[in-house]
Amino acid sequence: xxxxxxxxxxxxxxxxxxxxxxxxxxxxxxxxxxxxxxxxxxxxxxxxxxxxxxxxxxxxxxxxxxxxxxxxxxxxxxxxxxxxxxxxxxxxxxxxxxxxxxxx
Amino acid sequence: xxxxxxxxxxxxxxxxxxxxxxxxxxxxxxxxxxxxxxxxxxxxxxxxxxxxxxxxxxxxxxxxxxxxxxxxxxxxxxxxxxxxxxxxxxxxxxxxxxxxxxxxxxxxxxxxxxxxxxxxxxxxxxxxxxxxxxxxxxxxxxxxxxxxxxxxxxxxxxxxxxxxxxxxxxxxxxxxxxxxxxxxxxxxxxxxxxxxxxxxxxxxxxxxxxxxxxxxxxxxxxxxxxxxxxxxxxxx
Numbered sequence: 001x002x003x004x005x006x007x008x009x010x011x012x013x014x015x016x017x018x019x020x021x022x023x024x025x026x027x028x029x030x031x032x033x034x035x036x037x038x039x040x041x042x043x044x045x046x047x048x049x050x051x052x053x054x055x056x057x058x059x060x061x062x063x064x065x066x067x068x069x070x071x072x073x074x075x076x077x078x079x080x081x082x083x084x085x086x087x088x089x090x091x092x093x094x095x096x097x098x099x100x101x102x103x104x
Numbered sequence: 105x106x107x108x109x110x111x112x113x114x115x116x117x118x119x120x121x122x123x124x125x126x127x128x129x130x131x132x133x134x135x136x137x138x139x140x141x142x143x144x145x146x147x148x149x150x151x152x153x154x155x156x157x158x159x160x161x162x163x164x165x166x167x168x169x170x171x172x173x174x175x176x177x178x179x180x181x182x183x184x185x186x187x188x189x190x191x192x193x194x195x196x197x198x199x200x201x202x203x204x205x206x207x208x209x210x211x212x213x214x215x216x217x218x219x220x221x222x223x224x225x226x227x228x229x230x231x232x233x234x235x236x237x238x239x240x241x242x243x244x245x246x247x248x249x250x251x252x253x254x255x256x257x258x259x260x261x262x263x264x265x266x267x268x269x270x271x272x273x274x275x276x277x278x279x280x281x282x283x284x285x286x287x288x289x290x291x292x293x294x295x296x297x298x299x300x301x302x303x304x305x306x307x308x309x310x311x312x313x314x315x316x317x318x319x320x321x322x323x324x325x326x327x328x329x330x331x332x333x334x335x336x337x338x339x340x
Contacts, residue, residue: 029137029150039134039153044160047130051327053334057129069140070133 006048010037012089014045015082018074025058025071046072054078108144112151119154126162162324166331169258169339175328176265180241183268187235190278191228197285198224204292213295220288227281234278259339262332269325269332279318286311 013035018026020034032042049055054077060069074082105113116135123131134154141147166175201220208214286307293303 027137027140028133029140032150039137039150040156041153043130043134043154043157047127047160051330057133067136067139069136070129 007085007088008045009089010035010041011045011048012085013037014042014049015074015078016086016089018072018078019082019086022074022079025060025073027069027071031072049074049078052077054081106144108148109138112138112144112147115148115151116154119151119157123157124161125164127157127160128164131157161320162327166328166335169262169335172258172262172265172332172335176261176268177245179265179268180238180245184235184238184242187231187238191231191235194224194227194231194281194285198228201288201292208292208295210295213292216288216291216293216295218288219284219291223281223284223288226284227278230277230281259336262336266329266332269329275318275321279314282314283311 014031014037017031017035028039028042028046031037031046032039035042037045046055050057050072054075056073056075058071058073060071116131116138120128120131120135131154134150134157138147138151141150166172198221201217201224205214205217205221208217290304290307
């Protein structure tokens with residue numbers, strides 16, 4: 001009955017971004033800028049991670065005149081999963097060159 | 105504020121307003137980011153992308169096991185109302201199919217009507233049994249001992265809630281009868297000389313809609329079961 005986490009290249013990208021500074025709380029827009037993912041792609045991934053208890057969320061303490069921002073950080077389980085997925089995705093080539101095996 | 109940024113802000117606010125309870129916090133998170141995006145066009149792109157959250161319809165997450173009794177009550181109440189509503193269509197259409205079965209002369213029309221009758225019988229039987237089960241629970245609910253059990257032993261209540269959620273797997277019986285109903289109607293209409301293609305297309309779309317709803321409901325229930333499992337694991 002359990003729902004599995006989808007292992008997409010975009011998820012690996014987001015997790016790699018979190019791994020670049022494991023202890024830091026991250027903002028959505030910063031992750032989007034660094035990974036090149038649009039908000040419509042990024043947030044479903046973050047929501048899925050949070051749903052699987054791999055991501056914790058928090059609201060920034062408000063500074064005067066600025067709205068508090070939503071922040072994200074990987075949990076211990078999230079970090080373990082991220083390391084596993086990122087090492088897998090770096091070990092496997094994304095795709096073979098189109099001309100491979102073709103006698104040129 | 106420029107026109108483009110104003111539009112971005114308005115879109116984000118609408119997304120927050122229309123987001124489902126389970127996605128509200130995420131929608132707010134997306135909305136807050138708009139103020140920190142330097143470029144107006146990038147802010148607009150961000151806001152447009154945030155509308156994706158609207159497609160995700162989920163109930164507010166369970167924060168603790170103490171919220172489980174209320175959720176259980178809500179689930180049971182909803183199921184009881186739905187069971188009555190879902191009985192209406194097969195009860196109305198069963199006799200109609202039976203009438204068509206005796207009136208129509210073509211074999212295809214008869215086959216369609218027979219399938220329709222079968223679908224209606226399955227649906228009525230299943231929904232009556234389901235309603236009976238829910239009414240028994242309802243009767244137990246009125247007793248004080250059950251209320252004590254539900255509110256004092258939240259772990260037991262969580263297991264009961266999970267059991268009820270898992271029953272959604274059995275809804276395929278009811279939905280397969282819906283498919284019989286659709287197939288029956290389609291065959292019946294096809295058997296006529298003046299084939300009504302519009303009705304057939306409409307029926308096919310309805311089948312797709314039912315399947316989509318089924319998968320969404322199942323997904324939501326699985327999500328809820330996972331939440332309960334996580335809360336139970338935390339408690340242990």
